[in-house]
Amino acid sequence: MGREVKGRRVSESPNILLETRGLAITFGGLKAVDGVSLALREGIITTLVGPNGAGKTTLFNLITGQLEPDAGDVCWLGRSIKGQPHWKIAQAGIGRTFQDLKLFNQMTVLENALTVTERRSWLWQSGGRAAAAERLARAESALEQVGLADHRHTRAIDLAYAERKFLSIARILSAGARLWLLDEPASGLDPRSYERFIKLLRDQVGRGITICIIEHNLDIVKGISDRIAFLDQGRLLAEGDPQSILSDPALASIYFGERA
Amino acid sequence: MWAYLNNLAVLITINAILAVTLNFVLGYAGIFSMAHAAFFGIGAYTAALVAIKLGGGFLLATAAGMSVAGLLSLALALPALRVRGEYFVAASLGLQMLALTLFSEWKAVTGGIGGITNIPPARFPGFEISSPPQYLVLSLVCLALVMWGVSRLVNSSFGRSLKAIRDDETAASAAGKNVAVVKTMAVVVSSALAAVAGSLYAFFLSFINVESFTLDTSVYLMAMVIIGGTATLWGPVVGTVLILLLPAVLSFLPGLPQTEVGSIQQIVYGLAMVLLMIYRPGGLWAAKSKAGA
Numbered sequence: 001m002g003r004e005v006k007g008r009r010v011s012e013s014p015n016i017l018l019e020t021r022g023l024a025i026t027f028g029g030l031k032a033v034d035g036v037s038l039a040l041r042e043g044i045i046t047t048l049v050g051p052n053g054a055g056k057t058t059l060f061n062l063i064t065g066q067l068e069p070d071a072g073d074v075c076w077l078g079r080s081i082k083g084q085p086h087w088k089i090a091q092a093g094i095g096r097t098f099q100d101l102k103l104f105n106q107m108t109v110l111e112n113a114l115t116v117t118e119r120r121s122w123l124w125q126s127g128g129r130a131a132a133a134e135r136l137a138r139a140e141s142a143l144e145q146v147g148l149a150d151h152r153h154t155r156a157i158d159l160a161y162a163e164r165k166f167l168s169i170a171r172i173l174s175a176g177a178r179l180w181l182l183d184e185p186a187s188g189l190d191p192r193s194y195e196r197f198i199k200l201l202r203d204q205v206g207r208g209i210t211i212c213i214i215e216h217n218l219d220i221v222k223g224i225s226d227r228i229a230f231l232d233q234g235r236l237l238a239e240g241d242p243q244s245i246l247s248d249p250a251l252a253s254i255y256f257g258e259r260a
Numbered sequence: 261m262w263a264y265l266n267n268l269a270v271l272i273t274i275n276a277i278l279a280v281t282l283n284f285v286l287g288y289a290g291i292f293s294m295a296h297a298a299f300f301g302i303g304a305y306t307a308a309l310v311a312i313k314l315g316g317g318f319l320l321a322t323a324a325g326m327s328v329a330g331l332l333s334l335a336l337a338l339p340a341l342r343v344r345g346e347y348f349v350a351a352s353l354g355l356q357m358l359a360l361t362l363f364s365e366w367k368a369v370t371g372g373i374g375g376i377t378n379i380p381p382a383r384f385p386g387f388e389i390s391s392p393p394q395y396l397v398l399s400l401v402c403l404a405l406v407m408w409g410v411s412r413l414v415n416s417s418f419g420r421s422l423k424a425i426r427d428d429e430t431a432a433s434a435a436g437k438n439v440a441v442v443k444t445m446a447v448v449v450s451s452a453l454a455a456v457a458g459s460l461y462a463f464f465l466s467f468i469n470v471e472s473f474t475l476d477t478s479v480y481l482m483a484m485v486i487i488g489g490t491a492t493l494w495g496p497v498v499g500t501v502l503i504l505l506l507p508a509v510l511s512f513l514p515g516l517p518q519t520e521v522g523s524i525q526q527i528v529y530g531l532a533m534v535l536l537m538i539y540r541p542g543g544l545w546a547a548k549s550k551a552g553a
Contacts, residue, residue: 064434090436102431104424106491115424118417121441123449125417132417175435 015042016078017179017210018094023062023072024234032058034234035072040179045201045211047221049245050231051255056214057099059231060181064096065089076179091119095177097168099184105157109148112156112167113139116175142174146200162193169200180204180211186220198224218255222246230255266392270464272504273399277406277457279484279496284410285450286482287490288419289443290426294478295336295352298359299329299451301473303458305363308376308468317383318398318463325455333451337444356475363470375469382463395464402460403497406453411493413449422446423491483529487536489543498545503529 018040025033033055040046048056061067063074065086074082081089090096104112117135118125125131143149146166151159156167165185172180189197201211201224215221221228221242228245230238232254238245245251278300285291303325310316310324340351363370370376381390382398389398413419421442424432433439462468480503488499506528510521540546 066430066434085438086433087436087438090434096434098431098434102428102434104427104431106427107420107423111420111423115417115420115437116435118420119436120417121421121438121445123413123416123418123445171435 016040017042017076018063019075020059020063021073021075023059023069023074025058025062025067025070031234033062033069036231036234036236037072038229038236038239040210040212041227042210043205043208044226045205045213045224046227046229047225047242048212048214048229048231049216049218049221049255050237051257053233054231055234056231057183058234060096060183060214063089063181064094090175090177093176093178094181095172095175095179096181097172097183097185099187101164101168103156103164103167103171106155108153108155109143109159109167109170110139110152113142113170113174116171138176139174142170145173145203146170147196162189165189165193165197166200169197173204178208178210180209182211182213184214184216186215186217194220218246263392266396268504268508270392270396270399270460272501273396273403274457274460274464275481275484275504276497276500277399277403277460278454278481279488279500280403280407280410280493281450281453281457282481283485283490283492283496284414284453285446286485287492287495288414288426289422289446291341291443291447292349292482293352293447293450294349294475294482295356295359296450296454296481297473297475297477298356299333299454300458300461300477301359301363301468301470302329302332302451303455304462304468304473305370305376305458306455307459308379308462309369311380311383311463312376312378315380317385318389318459319384321463322456322459325459326452329455329458330448330452333448334444337447341440341443341447353475356478360470360474363473371469373470375467376462377467379462379466379468381466389463395460399460399464402456406456407493407497409453414493418442418445483533486543487532489545492543492545495543495545499543502544 016039020036020038023033023036024031036055036059048059050056058067062069065081065084065088068083073080076089076092076094081092104115107115114136117138120126140149143152146169148163148166148170151163156164159167169185186194186197205211213224225242228240228242229236230245230251237254238248238251278296282293282296285293306325306328307321310321316324336352336355340348364373381388389395421432421437424435425437425439425442429439461472484499484503485496486499487502488497489495507521507525510516510525510528511518516524536543
């Protein structure tokens with residue numbers, strides 16, 4: 001899958017949006033995440049790679065507050081968000097997708113995008129009609145950007161597979177998240193949808209979105225990563241630019257299961 | 261005959277209010293509450309007491325019933341909704357039993373097993389409702405208002421939050437929904453609206469006792485919602501009409517031994533449930549699913 005990397009400059013942005021420090025969690029004796037310190041820099045795509053069970057999704061769950069770490073800290077914009085509830089961290093600007101998508105299946109495409117803009121838990125939202133119109137516009141624009149505007153009244157469950165993936169992106173786009181944590185977003189996409197998907201991510205990064213992706217397919221990893229973080233058995237083994245990580249024979253042998 | 265039909269129509273309408281409000285949590289929020297009859301009862305007892313002891317009219321009595329039911333539902337919702345699904349079923353079942361004990365044992369207030377008698381007719385500023393046809397109109401107006409309110413809520417941002425949580429709780433909280441608060445609000449609204457039915461019931465019969473508010477009632481209400489169609493506006497109403505008409509129809513069918521009507525009724529219910537699960541799993545009123553699953 002060759003694709004051009006349009007001469008983009010991968011700058012070492014000084015701004016660290018999110019940082020984990022010595023993050024660790026144990027599941028019944030298994031160190032799922034073991035002292036991971038990782039910085040996600042603003043405006044780039046960082047890819048998490050590593051064999052199955054390396055702790056990549058668990059790391060997402062720790063960052064988003066779905067799991068509480070046994071040790072370590074998570075800092076968002078320089079402030080600790082550890083221990084905050086899941087929904088609060090989401091409202092702070094950290095959006096995520098799931099491997100199994102977890103769409104709101106019985107709701108329409110538009111409702112999926114709209115409900116994430118409605119943040120109050122109360123019986124009504126604040127701001128009256130003007131704010132409601134603004135939220136609707138935001139949801140419509142998200143659907144427009146992922147190419148689902150024509151399906152706005154289709155129930156999520158009735159969408160084709162690739163469209164479901166795009167809807168999961170529309171949801172975090174509409175929510176206005178600054179950091180996107182994407183769990184294997186490109187798996188199972190046909191080549192055309194894949195190209196469209198990569199372009200979408202690049203466009204969003206161009207608009208200042210920061211993305212962290214879990215990905216297994218090394219062709220995809222090469223194609224989209226600005227930075228790569230390599231995890232194995234819960235530990236962060238290496239972090240750096242794609243060239244140096246992907247050409248490291250030690251990491252390759254771990255990735256392809258040639259561990260002693 | 262007319263009196264019988266009128267009576268039946270009022271009871272159907274009151275039960276429809278209960279089914280519609282149960283559907284609000286069951287169908288739209290995916291919360292299985294076994295305590296709906298308890299809130300129906302709390303509404304009825306509160307309204308009856310307000311009417312008798314304070315001389316309150318229908319509006320005051322209903323408002324009081326709604327407030328008490330809403331507040332008490334917090335006691336159920338706050339602790340129980342922090343955990344998932346099955347635990348709420350168990351907790352609501354516990355509350356239903358507790359309420360039942362209270363209704364039958366707290367004699368000073370509820371009159372014990374004998375219940376509360378001589379509830380005055382429903383008074384409004386300037387007029388009074390006492391005849392059965394008037395009660396039918398009143399309960400239809402209440403049903404219409406409740407359905408209007410529920411459909412407004414369901415199609416609002418709050419309704420979308422509920423549906424999002426029902427479809428995927430993890431995704432909903434990852435999308436910024438405060439799941440516990442949204443669910444708690446849904447339970448409070450549903451319980452408070454169930455109290456409207458309680459108030460109507462107390463005024464209409466002018467007599468209430470614990471028998472109307474048992475677990476059986478909660479189960480029947482759940483059957484009405486599921487048979488009619490969860491997460492639809494009219495489904496619970498259709499389900500209520502069917503379930504309440506069935507015994508009436510059976511008892512008028514020629515050739516059926518009257519002593520056996522009860523057990524025949526159970527057989528018909530069971531059969532209907534099984535057939536429904538096979539052919540219309542979403543309920544009678546459910547929109548046909550396009551792509552299946």
